Amino acid sequence: MKNILFSILLLFVATESFSQQDALYSQYMFNQFTINPAYAGSRGTFSSVLLYRNQWTGLDGAPSTLNFSMHTPFSSKKMALGMNFIVDHIGPTKNSSFMGTYAYHLKTSKGKLSLALRGGIYSSTVNNNLLNFFDGNDVHNSGGVSQSIAPNFDFGVYYYSSKFYSGLSVNHLYNSDLIYQNTTQTHFALNRHIFFNTGGVFVLNSNLVLKPSVMIRYVNGSPISYDLNSAVLLNEKIWIGL
Incomplete structure (x- = not known):
């Protein structure tokens, strides 16, 4: 029954499977480096995040995501370096990337403007042995593991x-082609993911700080998505938010 439910769900999401290729995150405001490389070094100190997310627990092939990132400023905080490693599983597919980041920070009258470039490799693997075919003689039933590796680049701006903060980033800048081996499927491209996010800090009193934020995401072939969030910091120790 679990396999049937998962197969039905895949029918609904298949039309967007090649357009929306990156993992989805909640509470992105605590790990903006994932969506925008220009965030590197903006905290003014070494920062690292380890995230694991497991969705639809109990279903075979349910999505899971592992994300590890770190970044640090140097050269009097004018520049920053960072790296991130992501592994995203869903069904028979595993997408992973390893990226390095360089950011340069410019002082402005009221804040700083960061420009950054991130580059690395993107790997997509399909375990054909986990696929179930109605017809065992289907030409796509090749068995084995199909893999494609391609270069990947992101660019970001962050004030x-x-x-206050505001950022704009373009991920999968190059639209690299993923060409699988051991399969009749030809190839598909990494679609550009465009992110815009902004937020602010409002001190309500000495013990209460309000931090609203919004993120807008656009991927070619998919509808624009919005994330609205608001968090309250109590006594600089406790977070409460939506």
């Missing part, structure tokens, strides 16, 4: 001050 930040003590009270």
